[in-house]
Amino acid sequence: MKINIYNNKQEIGNAVASVIAGKVLTKTNCILGLATGSTPIPTYNSLIELYKNGVVDFSGVRTFNLDEYYGIGSMHEQSYYKFMYDNLFSKINIDLKNTKIPSSQPKNLEQECIDYDESIEKAGGIDLQILGIGHNGHIAFNEPSDVFTYGTHIVDLTEDTIQANKRFFNSIDEVPKKAITMGIGTILKAREIIIIATGKDKANAIKAMLSKNIDPKCPASILNAHTNVTVFLDKEAASLI
Ligand code: GLP
Numbered sequence: 001m002k003i004n005i006y007n008n009k010q011e012i013g014n015a016v017a018s019v020i021a022g023k024v025l026t027k028t029n030c031i032l033g034l035a036t037g038s039t040p041i042p043t044y045n046s047l048i049e050l051y052k053n054g055v056v057d058f059s060g061v062r063t064f065n066l067d068e069y070y071g072i073g074s075m076h077e078q079s080y081y082k083f084m085y086d087n088l089f090s091k092i093n094i095d096l097k098n099t100k101i102p103s104s105q106p107k108n109l110e111q112e113c114i115d116y117d118e119s120i121e122k123a124g125g126i127d128l129q130i131l132g133i134g135h136n137g138h139i140a141f142n143e144p145s146d147v148f149t150y151g152t153h154i155v156d157l158t159e160d161t162i163q164a165n166k167r168f169f170n171s172i173d174e175v176p177k178k179a180i181t182m183g184i185g186t187i188l189k190a191r192e193i194i195i196i197a198t199g200k201d202k203a204n205a206i207k208a209m210l211s212k213n214i215d216p217k218c219p220a221s222i223l224n225a226h227t228n229v230t231v232f233l234d235k236e237a238a239s240l241i
Helices: 009-026 041-052 080-087 109-123 159-168 184-188 200-209 219-225
Strands: 002-006 031-034 062-065 067-069 128-131 153-156 178-181 192-197 229-234
Touching: 002 009, 009 031, 009 041, 009 128, 009 192, 009 229, 062 109, 067 080, 109 153, 109 178, 109 184, 184 219, 192 200, 192 219, 200 219, 200 229
Parallel strands: 002 229, 031 062, 031 128, 128 192, 192 229
Antiparallel strands: 067 178, 153 178
């Protein structure tokens, strides 16, 4: 894995947005894999600026998001659908029909998971996948476990993740306990992956990921098996490596 270290979040946002813009400019009908969470927000802000300045055109771009809370409904204030609409899609010229996020309330859960992986395949596969990382080393909502799960699936969120996400909800009881997430195989099929981490609270997860020990107890460690991954860190997230 290549490692790039920056002074702060904004520098990372500008750098990652430049890579994304470069991909969109050079690959016709580029397919992006997108992430939620606070980490990619500077990247999305920088992409919006690039769009406003006429540098990049999203009209031919398709996107697939990593995950969605199960059961809360896509119009919920904290749904990942709403997050993507508010933080990126409503501010660039992407056709909403070309943006896909797992359904929060699918009629048939098993079918939704199968269809999600199939729609990525049919689109031609993800050219560039953006990832954040959880404190426990999770990527998307692939939580630490005894095994890696390959395809898109439903997952029980760990206590650690529920605690980390409670800042977005009125109370811990409102935090969803389940999510639908791309699997490890879905993520690894992306042709290029960027993983971003900022802040001291991510330093342990980054250290575990980079230990080269591929272990489902640190889901991000599977990225050592991919040949085109770049890690974007601020100094704090890089402080233990
Ligand atoms: C959630 C998301 C992940 C994200 C993680 C970290 O669990 N499913 O995709 O990487 O949060 O979030 P943050 O960037 O807010 O620290």
